[in-house]
Amino acid sequence: MEDRIYLDHAAAMPVRPEVLSFGRQFPDGFAGNPSTLYREGLLAQEAVSGAREKVAALIGASAAESIVFCSGATEANNIAVRGAALRNKKSGKHVVASAIEHISVLNPAKDLQKTGFSLTLAPVDRYGTIDLDALGTAVTPETVVTSVHYANNEIGTIEPIREAAEIVHDRGGLLHVDAADAAGRMPIDVERDGIDLLTLSGNQLGGLQGTGALYIRPGVRVQPVLVGGGQERGLRPGTENVVGIACMGEAARLAKEEMPGESRRLAAIRDRLISGVTSVEEAYLTGHPTERLPHHASFRFSRIEGESIQLAMDMLGIAVATGSACTSRTLEASHVLLAIGLAHEEAHGSMVATLGRGNSVDQVPRIVGAVEETVKRLRAITPL
């Protein structure tokens, strides 16, 4: 059997071997709790503060203390949206999110409605780019938090963050940016971009699953979502995941160092893949044609369904993702695909390929061949 080709890096990234061996430097039987003052504790403290510096450097944050480690992007999004909204509710009880945010932003935002907040979803155009005029209307002086992701993980579109920041700051609110998919793949500078809160995923950088971080601009006030001890400035109480944090730091360092070359390499594979797949009959790119993540290629095929595509591709040894209703737990079509204006049955035929280190340009012909075969087979069965 031919080697498998993994094209679902948006779902999970393989942990980088360099990161794993960095994590192994901790001596066997390592029992360091950063809150303790004896030698073991100091070792742990150093590991965590070293990681904080590396993560801060990746996103252009000058103060390492602005980084709070937590269990992943979902938790960071929750602390950002909920914690910042609740802490600042005296200035207003309104939050805004783009309509295509990750569910870990949308759900805490919706949840805030139960405590008297109102929520406005800002629309995007057919490429998934946020409509800045509509954002300007949605955000008012009552808006405490506005959440716009750096880039979308289903369609790859990169958002105009600096423009969004201007709008939000003009009205006195805070801008939260979920950069779980963008960080390490494109240069991010929280200070230049005007970002108040920024979500990071450890795994998306090549670190362990179950690790993440939230950047909080110095001076921005956030209240804890989880209450307990004083770790991570009280925003993430509980003994730190020391090895996980150390690994995330190392992954951030490697990502920053290798980003220019690796992003260029991935973008070249992406572009070959896009031109190959979109030459299949009735196959279309979803998301923005140029303003897109370097590792991200997403498509839709008319008249066929995504789970079937995914299943058939898997039989041919290729792992891809889909936003089809048939694969979702709720059997609802992806909110992202509907928000960019696709009809329900169009959203059905989606296929997402996200690239990583294991992919090369040599794989493109086999991938495109598998897509052709799959599409042809399924179209022969379809009544549409």
Next chain:
Amino acid sequence: MKNLADQIGYSQKVMEHFMNPHNVGVIENPDGYGKVGNPVCGDLMEIFIKVRDDVIEDIRFRTFGCGSAIATSSMVTDLARGKTLDEAMKITRDDVATELEGLPPRKMHCSNLAADALHAAIEDYREKQKKG
């Protein structure tokens, strides 16, 4: 290594029918035609039948849907072929699922679709007979 089919919970049989579905296609001027949409996820299935002496002599289908929807349509057409109309009316979604060595619970609604499309085709035939 486990593949995606195992992860979703598709049996070997489901995958055989998904990869090589039986009775795909259309029948020109069918004696009966049934088309149903899946209200749950929005998918679509159609079945064509040719009837002689009250027996389903030929049957074809086309499906827009997931792996389970394709496998259940293939299976229901296998089950119905050669049966009398009364026998075919008695084929249930559970029969289809059982013949496929089971379906994951969240996919049972797709087998409804297959049984419903078959029954709709038979009813269409009977309607036409009545009208003569």
